[in-house]
Amino acid sequence: MTVPAGSAAIEVTARGEVDARMRAYAEEKVGVALAVARDPIMRAHVVLGLRHDPAVKVPATAEATVDVGGTVLRAQAAAPSMTEAIDELESRLRRRLTQLQDRTRTRHRWTGVEAEHEWRHGDVPRRPVAWYPRPAESRELMRRKTFAAEPLTVDEAAYDMESLDHDFFLYTDNESGEPALVRRLPEGGYAVQGGAGPEAVAKSAAEVVLEPPPPRLTDDEARARLDSDSEAFVFYLDAGSGQGRVLYRRYDGHYGLIVTG
Template sequence: MTSTKKPIPVAVTLRGNVGEYAGEYARNKITTALGVAHGPVLTAHVVLDWRHNPAAEDHAIAEASANVDGLTVRAKTAAPTMPEAVDDLEYRLRRQLAQLQDRNRTRHRRTGIPAEHGWHRGDLPPRHRVPYFPRPEGTREVVRHKSFASAPMNPDEAAYEMDLLDHDFFLYRDAASGAPSLVHHLPEGGHDAQRAEPGGATASVTQAPPPPSLTQGQARARLEAGGEPFVFYLDADTGAGCVLYHRYDGHYGLIELAD
């Protein structure tokens, strides 16, 4: 019988000193990984970037994003060589897709039941953080400003969304209070939540102090002085939840939670 399954379209973008062979290698690897998706893959995009950062050993950056039946799944890796980065990317994307299936089964409830292919949350190794370029402080600019509206969530759901998108943090609106909130990974493992109006603790997310009220300039000064990858704060004028963070090119990114 002839298969009627449509081929998965995988677009590949090469940046820096990355050859066409690496692009085809990534296309084949990610196409194979997407074959386990439990739903139609509408779009898929891979970005391979070679960034010579004198402060880091991992110069090869590989990113993948896919729209699976209307939901976005992302993965990002860094390694000394591009083949290593692509291999790690395939592994992470497979686990992200299995996590998506698990989420669909449990309807955002964390049951501890392993998903298909034997996956559960503890199986996914921590991603090597992509080091940002050591740009001098006086030359750093806020070059990206995103504002988005988040559906109300509880901390567990926000942590699940963060893991599905392979992000280091996730800005959201708390379902109980409606207040701007943020969940992020802890260095020792697990998740931490900051909420403008603290709520009750959950089984899998600890509670951090509420975010401060700052101007963008104050947040920038705190980011530069503290050595942290991001600063979560409430805009001193509008009260909007904001995250100022280090971009990998050494500049800053700004995300604002819209009403």
């Protein structure tokens, strides 16, 4: 395993019946990906998960969270086998580390980048992980996250979303001051909804589609909409406060909630 000098050891956490051989393989492969980093690796944590359920087509998951000189990157993958999940994780993590090194950033913006076309289309979609089929009446809100991040442009929000390997990213638009959400499109590129208007989208270097404004809903209405639809999340404005919120479905069948501060 080769990582930048002075880097932290790779911590591997296993959930489910993940054997020692796969844990060692993950450490080796993530170490190979980390070798492209120029800055010290302050922390590298890998989580492997395996579900033994014949009905689940992609039972193996692999996630990595890496602190590269103070910048947090994240990559995740899902596959039919643990070996495939780890191999895909290495590829996704290597891509993020390469982007971090090759792109000049000013307040998270990419400028003068040789490989700029790569990010304009977004990342290669991950194979979806099946949600645990928990009955709607037994689902609970298991995680609530509130953030008060500095306002961002569409490009900056897309960059942060890609760095964290998320499929969507809730943020505050830097021009309107209103909640906005950027998400990946299955066919490539991005969609933005909320505070970012046509002018903000026109300024973006990415391929961005402007979607209709988010609805005003109560939390109960958002939950009912999520339960009745096949979407993974609902972006909405709180009916009372106008606060931006994303209610999403966790892989364990419960809910998570992200709120703008």
